[in-house]
Amino acid sequence: MAAPHPYECEIVLDFASAEAATYAYETLNVDDEISPEKITKQLSTNGHQLIAHFWACEIRMLRAAASSFYDMALVTSRVLLEFDGLDE
Template sequence: NLEVDYESDEIASIFYATLAFDKELHPDKVKRQMSVSNGKLSVHFEAFEARFLRVSYSAFESRFFVFRYYVSILLDKEVVLLAIPTFFFISL
């Protein structure tokens, strides 16, 4: 599980809409569920094999960091970058 606190439903929803657009390459082997609540983006991954989980999470993380960078530029807010942690607490 991955949870990022944006302290804003608006920013969390922007991230959700953008990241939800990309579907899993192997939906039969990896499932990703995303939700927004109280300014937090929550992502839950499930996989039948650890390697599929690693690949899925790694791809998601790459898209997340690129999008985080562009959101900070487009919104012209340092607050956006500060509100988004550069690490996640993950529980498998």
């Protein structure tokens, strides 16, 4: 019997600080996957890194989830860059 989610991908994004990685994690971790039976996502941080791990039952679902994550991570990163240093 085949594994339910045989395809996987890990994306590691480096941020300038652990605080920025945490902000990105908190921003990107609010939504559940639309089809959890087809795609599973796990986010975590390790110091200044945001780590996204995806498991999917179909390679096309994995590609779509990774692409969507990159799009959302790019917007989040741009916001963090725009507002960097406001508390100084």
